[in-house]
Amino acid sequence: VPVSVRNLDDLLAAAPRFHVDADGAPTSHQLATEALRHIDRLVGEGARTLETGEGVSTALFALKRARHTTVSPHARALELVRLFCQEHGIGTSTVTFAQDVSQRALPRLDLADLDLVLVDGGHGFPTPFIDWYYAAGALRLGGVLMVDDIDLWTCRVLVEFLREEPAWRYERTLGGRTAVFTRVGLGEHAAEWIHQPYVVRNSGSPRRRSLPGRVARRVARGIAPR
Numbered sequence: 001v002p003v004s005v006r007n008l009d010d011l012l013a014a015a016p017r018f019h020v021d022a023d024g025a026p027t028s029h030q031l032a033t034e035a036l037r038h039i040d041r042l043v044g045e046g047a048r049t050l051e052t053g054e055g056v057s058t059a060l061f062a063l064k065r066a067r068h069t070t071v072s073p074h075a076r077a078l079e080l081v082r083l084f085c086q087e088h089g090i091g092t093s094t095v096t097f098a099q100d101v102s103q104r105a106l107p108r109l110d111l112a113d114l115d116l117v118l119v120d121g122g123h124g125f126p127t128p129f130i131d132w133y134y135a136a137g138a139l140r141l142g143g144v145l146m147v148d149d150i151d152l153w154t155c156r157v158l159v160e161f162l163r164e165e166p167a168w169r170y171e172r173t174l175g176g177r178t179a180v181f182t183r184v185g186l187g188e189h190a191a192e193w194i195h196q197p198y199v200v201r202n203s204g205s206p207r208r209r210s211l212p213g214r215v216a217r218r219v220a221r222g223i224a225p226r
Ligand SMILES: C[S@@+](CC[C@H](N)C(=O)[O-])C[C@H]1O[C@@H](n2cnc3c(N)ncnc32)[C@H](O)[C@@H]1O
Pocket: 019, 028, 029, 030, 031, 052, 053, 054, 055, 056, 057, 058, 071, 072, 073, 074, 077, 100, 101, 102, 103, 120, 121, 122, 123, 127
């Protein structure tokens, strides 16, 4: 008889396996325990949260009674999460299971005022960027963004970019692989490159890199739009 799961320690002890490995055997590609503990600390009942991908983190958001949306194309895994919750006394009435790839689902969802966004779905180019654009774009001021698997090039570039953006404050990296940011500005979410320090710094010729300075002077003189 499945025991009821009342907190994160119970969930970790139950060790559900919602994913499959390369041979089709059940496994879990779950977040590092430190990252799960961070979510456990931050998220309270009624918090508005969203994640791309599905898994143990989804069960945790449900356990916390967050108004949560999980976006994943993986029907079987979503069903396993739902079943696990049902069998272990975790309500899922506050969870929306959006079954589709995030690049298709996110632009269609009505997202606003989110408290926390976890980017941990597709990791190929450009999925984490799309997830950031749509989901993190709907974070409230002070909302928290977590990006997992920062050893992968796509996620690493996203994190390096955000670390230089004034609208995002880098907080820490959990378990060596999940970067945490706080949204500290609500300005232009996807500005032109000359206003993005990371893009400028990593862009080609000195002539290119001096452009932002020239544009800034023109903006200051009122002859170029920001
Ligand atoms: C690393 S797992 C998520 C782990 C989860 N956060 C946890 O703690 O257990 C990533 C999941 O993202 C899903 N995924 C893959 N491509 C996706 C996409 N384009 N959009 C949304 N989810 C995707 C897959 O189903 C995969 O199981």
